[in-house]
Amino acid sequence: MLLQKISYKKILYRILLFLQRLHRRRLVTGGLDASTGMTTYKKTPSSALSGSIQLAISHTVAGLSSKPERDVLMQDFQVVETILFPSEGSNLTPAHHYGDFTFRTYAPTAFRYFRDLFGIRPDDYMLSISRLPLRELSNPGASGSLFFLTHDDEFIIKTVQHKEAEFLQKLLPGYYMNLVQNPRTLLPKFYGLYNVQSGGKNIRMVVMNNLLPSVIKMHKKFDLKGSTYKRKASKQENEKKNPTYKDLDLLAQLPDGLTLEPDIHVALMKTMQRDCLVLQSFKIMDYSL
Amino acid sequence: MLLQKISYKKILYRILLFLQRLHRRRLVTGGLDASTGMTTYKKTPSSALSGSIQLAISHTVAGLSSKPERDVLMQDFQVVETILFPSEGSNLTPAHHYGDFTFRTYAPTAFRYFRDLFGIRPDDYMLSISRLPLRELSNPGASGSLFFLTHDDEFIIKTVQHKEAEFLQKLLPGYYMNLVQNPRTLLPKFYGLYNVQSGGKNIRMVVMNNLLPSVIKMHKKFDLKGSTYKRKASKQENEKKNPTYKDLDLLAQLPDGLTLEPDIHVALMKTMQRDCLVLQSFKIMDYSL
Known part of the structure; x- marks a missing residue:
């Protein structure tokens, strides 16, 4: 009998990989412009989008950190802060090259509190996001969201649809409680929710943790669904250097399952049960955002 | 120059006394029935009221503690649990002598969490409330609420008006956050919010901490308002054994104010500022309940 000892972290990263991939399954709203070779989202070139996000997030985080810390109140979850960024600059905002845009920060005080809980200091957040250009993630398959990764691999910035942003905002008090x-x-760890409005288009974005920072080496990846129906990696996938296996592959490759230390098993199950309770309370079946 | 060293606890109890007294200022809905000499509230004799509360609270707390502990969800703040207590008893409830009544527990899971945060164990809560008869507080002056004190001096049970109960329930998520x-x-520490319905009357009650348990000896009492207009204890009050002084008396008796140790002063001010922020966010001017 094969008993595999696998560390807590590795297990987590396998589960998190699954969640991460769930995040990416979306309808297509972004795409590749065949004539220019540029990625666009709602007809906005992704380069302009990422530039304006970098500018606006670092501007608002700096503005926020000049305000004294205080407790989060129920009302803070509904606040939306609006700042105008004209390209020629203003008394409050710097000049830039991306065309005028309006930047909205959802629940700034609540997200500041969340970032603090997650141990993210304001200057680290700003530097991670704006010091170097964002990397655009190639986004294979069904997803229509754009994904940007900060240069240091810490944060993912992902476009979300109107309904998703609204839902996330409504979820914030329950998220806080969890x-x-x-x-x-x-x-998922949410660090901020924003809206870049330019040329009549609203592009909403969520900043979240990167579940798979490149420093983590995985020796095997599974995308699990809890179903055995057609859940086998394709021949094509199997030929890859690091294939993403599925449920049936797990059963074949690890017939005895994974062996966890008892206390880790208990802690993990408990945490997941509590997470499920929260998801259930929000009627979330599939918690991609 | 007179410098008085006063302990943190004593200061707190002075402030709390003030808050406690605020709680008691209310319009009259309760009174003394001249013909029988019994206190009544909405025509219900207070003895019947206190008896049914004791029965119903201990019944529901016992019921609740048989359910497994779990995290509080946003939805829990809106839950109202209803139990029928027919006087002849039922499969679920014991027989009693108070006439049929319906008992409603507001946000049972949330209040269980609060009691737990306050370090009140379910059995202690039940025993304090129901082991011995409640003492009815003579309620001098303007208040129309009935006050009951548990035999061990731990809890105050106070009738509240419909609007007050509604307001408190609405306040619960913000209260949780604070x-x-x-x-x-x-x-104030709130341990439970209930409604006894009998004969078409609704009597709502809140269980809270007793700010002035009799084990605490006070050497001086001030009822402070932050105003110097007509804020002097009356001649009549001054003749009492333990007079309750007011703002002008404080200035006369302690012209140099109170001297607190710096760290206690800082902690106290910070706590009060944070409390004020919460009260302000709920537009509470005078936070009697």
Whole structure:
């Protein structure tokens, strides 16, 4: 009998990989412009989008950190802060090359509190996001979201649809409660929710943790669904250097499952049960955002 | 120059006395029935009221503690649990002598969490409330609420008006946030919110901490308002054994104010500022309930 000892971290990263991939399954709204070779989102070139995000996030985080810290109130979850960024600059904002845009920060005080809980200092957040250009993630398959990765691999910035942004905002008080009661939660970490408005288009974005920073070496990847129906990596996938296996592959490759130390098993199950309770309470079946 | 060293606890109890007294200022809905000599509230004799509360609270707390502990969800703040207590008893409830009544527990899971945060174990809560008869507080002056004190001096049960109960329920998520972020809060501790319905009348009650348990010896009492207009204890009050002084008396008796140790002063001010922020966010001018 094969008993595999696998560390807590590795297990987590396998589960998180699955969640991460869930995030990416979306309808197509972004695409590649065949004539220019540029990625666009709602007809906005992704380069202009990422540039304006970098500018605006670092501007608002700096502005926020000049305000004294205070407790989060219920009302803070509904706040939306609006700042105009004319390309020629203003008394409050710097000049830039991306065309005039309006930047909205959802629940700035609440997200500041979340970032603080997650141990992200304002200057680290700003530097990660704006010091070097964002990398655009090639986004294979069904997803229509754009994904940007900060140069240091810390954060993912992902476009979300109107409904998703609204839903996330409505979810914030419950999200807060879960963070406070269940600090080991495996649910995604949300660091900010923003809206770049330019030329009549609204592009909403969420900043979240990068579940798979490149420093983590994985020796095997599974994308698990809890179903055995057609859940086998394709021949094409199998030929890859690091294939992403599925449920049936797991059963074949690890017939005895994974062996976890008892206390880690208990802690992990408990955390996941608590996370499920929260998802259930929000009627979330598939918690991609 | 007179410098008075006064302990943190004593200061707190002075402030809390003030808050406690605020709680008691209310319009009259309760009274003394001249013909029988019994206190009544909405025509219900207070003895019947206190008996049914004791029965119903201990019944529901016992029921609740048989359910497994779990995290509080946003939805829990809106839950109202209803149990029928027919006088002849039922499969679920014991027989009693108070006439049929319906008992409603507001946000049972949330209040269980609060009691837990406050370090109140379910059996202690039940025993305090139901082991011995409640003492009815003589309620001098303007208040129309009935006050009951548990035999061990731990809890106050106070009738509240419909609007007050509604307001408190609406306030619960913000109250939760304050407890979690500002655990040293000086705001009242709420342990439960209930409704006894009988004969078409609804009597709502809140269970809260007794700010002035009799084991605490006070050497001086001030009821402070932050105003010097007509804020002097009356001649009649001054003749009492333990007079309650007011703002002008404080200035006369302690012209140099109170001297607190710096760290205690800082902690106290910070806590009170945070409490004020919460009260302000709920537009509470005078936070009697």
